[in-house]
Amino acid sequence: xxxxxxxxxxxxxxxxxxxxxxxxxxxxxxxxxxxxxxxxxxxxxxxxxxxxxxxxxxxxxxxxxxxxxxxxxxxxxxxxxxxxxxxxxxxxxxxxxxxxxxxxxxxxxxxxxxxxxxxxxxxxxxxxxxxxxxxxxxxxxxxxxxxxxxxxxxxxxxxxxxxxxxxx
Amino acid sequence: xxxxxxxxxxxxxxxxxxxxxxxxxxxxxxxxxxxxxxxxxxxxxxxxxxxxxxxxxxxxxxxxxxxxxxxxxxxxxxxxxxxxxxxxxxxxxxxxxxxxxxxxxxxxxxxxxxxxxxxxxxxxxxxxxxxxxxxxxxxxxxxxxxxxxxxxxxxxxxxxxxxxxxxx
Amino acid sequence: xxxxxxxxxxxxxxxxxxxxxxxxxxxxxxxxxxxxxxxxxxxxxxxxxxxxxxxxxxxxxxxxxxxxxxxxxxxxxxxxxxxxxxxxxxxxxxxxxxxxxxxxxxxxxxxxxxxxxxxxxxxxxxxxxxxxxxxxxxxxxxxxxxxxxxxxxxxxxxxxxxxxxxxx
Numbered sequence: 001x002x003x004x005x006x007x008x009x010x011x012x013x014x015x016x017x018x019x020x021x022x023x024x025x026x027x028x029x030x031x032x033x034x035x036x037x038x039x040x041x042x043x044x045x046x047x048x049x050x051x052x053x054x055x056x057x058x059x060x061x062x063x064x065x066x067x068x069x070x071x072x073x074x075x076x077x078x079x080x081x082x083x084x085x086x087x088x089x090x091x092x093x094x095x096x097x098x099x100x101x102x103x104x105x106x107x108x109x110x111x112x113x114x115x116x117x118x119x120x121x122x123x124x125x126x127x128x129x130x131x132x133x134x135x136x137x138x139x140x141x142x143x144x145x146x147x148x149x150x151x152x153x154x155x156x157x158x159x160x161x162x163x164x165x166x167x168x
Numbered sequence: 169x170x171x172x173x174x175x176x177x178x179x180x181x182x183x184x185x186x187x188x189x190x191x192x193x194x195x196x197x198x199x200x201x202x203x204x205x206x207x208x209x210x211x212x213x214x215x216x217x218x219x220x221x222x223x224x225x226x227x228x229x230x231x232x233x234x235x236x237x238x239x240x241x242x243x244x245x246x247x248x249x250x251x252x253x254x255x256x257x258x259x260x261x262x263x264x265x266x267x268x269x270x271x272x273x274x275x276x277x278x279x280x281x282x283x284x285x286x287x288x289x290x291x292x293x294x295x296x297x298x299x300x301x302x303x304x305x306x307x308x309x310x311x312x313x314x315x316x317x318x319x320x321x322x323x324x325x326x327x328x329x330x331x332x333x334x335x336x
Numbered sequence: 337x338x339x340x341x342x343x344x345x346x347x348x349x350x351x352x353x354x355x356x357x358x359x360x361x362x363x364x365x366x367x368x369x370x371x372x373x374x375x376x377x378x379x380x381x382x383x384x385x386x387x388x389x390x391x392x393x394x395x396x397x398x399x400x401x402x403x404x405x406x407x408x409x410x411x412x413x414x415x416x417x418x419x420x421x422x423x424x425x426x427x428x429x430x431x432x433x434x435x436x437x438x439x440x441x442x443x444x445x446x447x448x449x450x451x452x453x454x455x456x457x458x459x460x461x462x463x464x465x466x467x468x469x470x471x472x473x474x475x476x477x478x479x480x481x482x483x484x485x486x487x488x489x490x491x492x493x494x495x496x497x498x499x500x501x502x503x504x
Binding site for chain 3: 063064087126141
Binding site for chain 2: 360361362363398399400413414415416418419420421423424425427428432462463464467468469470472477478479480481482503504
């Protein structure tokens with residue numbers, strides 16, 4: 001590891017998108033709820049296209065899009081959408097949080113939850129249920145290999161994600 | 169795991185909250201700092217009610233609420249608030265980041281920190297110290313089982329969280 | 337662990353910064369892309385000063401600054417910037433996600449990726465590639481020990497981070 005000073009690639013550069021610096025504008029908000037019915041206990045869903053569709057509909061050109069899955073046993077995060085890697089993601093999360101360990105949440109002596117889903121809660125907590133991304137030129141700003149992934153950790157279930165677009 | 173196409177529950181639905189699509193409005197901001205004195209080295213605090221109180225006071229109906237704990241050895245995240253599960257959360261975080269391992273941050277040869285709290289730093293980094301959530305109808309948007317949890321990883325201490333509400 | 341009621345340090349206090357409660361204002365946005373050329377496979381970069389420079393240039397006094405690294409094999413997070421601790425951060429992330437395990441993403445039978453970087457993807461996913469922080473008084477709001485860290489997990493590479501400041 002180096003923690004030394006990295007090379008600076010020039011000073012910061014403005015990637016021109018037609019918005020002048022610190023442009024004032026009329027602030028707008030737009031909101032939709034997206035729903036899915038999942039089919040497996042652990043399932044990864046690429047939601048990028050549906051988020052972009054909402055951003056386009058919002059009429060907002062520059063701002064933020066905030067995604068919030070409304071369930072503790074889910075998560076929203078970014079990664080490359082490649083089959084081999086998605087297999088590794090699942091395997092990694094299964095190893096990080098054992099399903100079988102004697103979790104108290106799964107023990108009728110301590111818990112009234114009958115779903116035996118302590119692992120699902122811990123995976124959701126670790127990966128997070130909300131994600132905020134930039135909107136540029138009426139689209140979600142994403143790098144070439146970045147996709148937005150909704151993770152189901154306790155399916156099959158009906159799941160909802162609240163999507164809020166704000167900006168100018 | 170399936171990464172196949174999940175069933176779409178209709179197209180996205182607008183859960184009407186009186187805000188028309190892309191409603192323009194007068195942008196407002198509101199800010200408060202919340203303080204706590206914690207009592208244990210690892211402690212989980214349900215801050216949902218206090219955040220909602222600030223959102224109500226702000227007079228902002230729709231927007232974002234941003235929470236930021238101002239300490240590296242704390243975290244803010246979402247999970248269900250259930251005693252058995254909270255026990256599992258603590259046990260999971262204690263296992264993920266060993267306290268006893270020979271961390272360099274705890275070694276006087278390398279570090280001037282006398283708190284022996286490398287594990288607290290790593291837990292805080294892993295879980296994150298900021299959280300952004302949606303405000304809808306003058307309340308924090310949360311699913312039925314979602315609570316906002318402030319985690320102390322190096323208490324007892326005095327702790328502050330900056331809360332910013334923005335929107336219309 | 338205690339999950340009991342912590343002591344409340346008075347009620348919440350307003351740390352006056354000249355902004356009246358729920359102050360309306362003209363909403364503005366500002367955007368820059370920062371670039372780095374990294375030199376090591378895993379490298380931690382303190383980007384706090386460069387982010388603050390952009391916030392100052394934006395002319396925005398109160399609002400949000402959103403950081404988004406545009407690469408799946410990077411991350412952005414907060415921690416104390418101390419050499420001994422940074423050593424521990426690297427060691428922790430290397431242990432959490434093994435490089436050598438038989439990841440499918442690294443296996444030519446399953447994957448067309450030749451970078452052998454499944455571990456980099458998983459570290460990036462775990463730590464997250466976006467971070468939203470508050471802007472107060474024309475600076476990023478950070479606690480005394482909080483620095484903003486860009487993590488390279490698959491260098492050396494050329495890396496870009498999109499920085500958006502919004503507010504009043």
